[in-house]
Amino acid sequence: MFCIKCGAKNSLEAIYCQKCGALLEAEEETRIARSIKVERGKTDATEDTEKEIFSIRPTLMFVKIGYGLAVLGGLLLVALLSVIYEIIKIPVQYSILAGLALLLIPAFYHLKHKIVRYTLTDSKIEIDEGFVSKTTRNVPLRTIQDVTISATVPQRMLGFGNLIIENAGETESRIVLKNINSPKKYADILLRQMRRLNK
Secondary structure (H helix, E strand, C coil), X not given: CECCCCCCECCCCCCECCCCCCECCCCCCCCCCCCCCCCCCCCCHHHHCXXXXXXXXXXXXXXXXXXXXXXXXXXXXXXXXXXXXXXXXXCHHHHHHHHHHCCHHHHHHHHHHHCEEEEEECCEEEEEECCCCCEEEEEEHHHEEEEEEECCHHHHXXXXXXXXXXXXXXXXXXXXXXXXXXXXXXXXXXXXXXXXXXX
């Protein structure tokens, strides 16, 4: 440390200058003050994003059964055409193609099921439909009045059913989420989210 009066060098712990006896003052640190700008009106981006609670599609149980029946029917058709081959004279390739064509029926229903998706967020239900052109329907949870589970005897035996939502304020007040696996579980989640939103 240097004395500001005589310029003599002193130790860092010295209080008085060893040469002239002047009081040594500690050097002041230069500090840079930075102003922090607070932008009003802007919220965090995470506050605006919706949280997805579940996303489900209709069950493929019937489609799988359809594939099994189509394979069985195709085999029976090929066997039948090979038995009557002597009478009609149909080439074997055509009988195989006819058997494979039966698979187009469950494939159509498989595609039809794949283009539907039901999504529950923390504020609404989204119903997406369409393959090439997509349609999304949004149902706010605040407008839902009632949630009902409906299941036929075959649906109950296989563990799925329909979720019927009574909606206020729309021309089409009844929305049916068809062929849902474990519909009671999803109905409970939906009702819980509605209660949480209304608190």
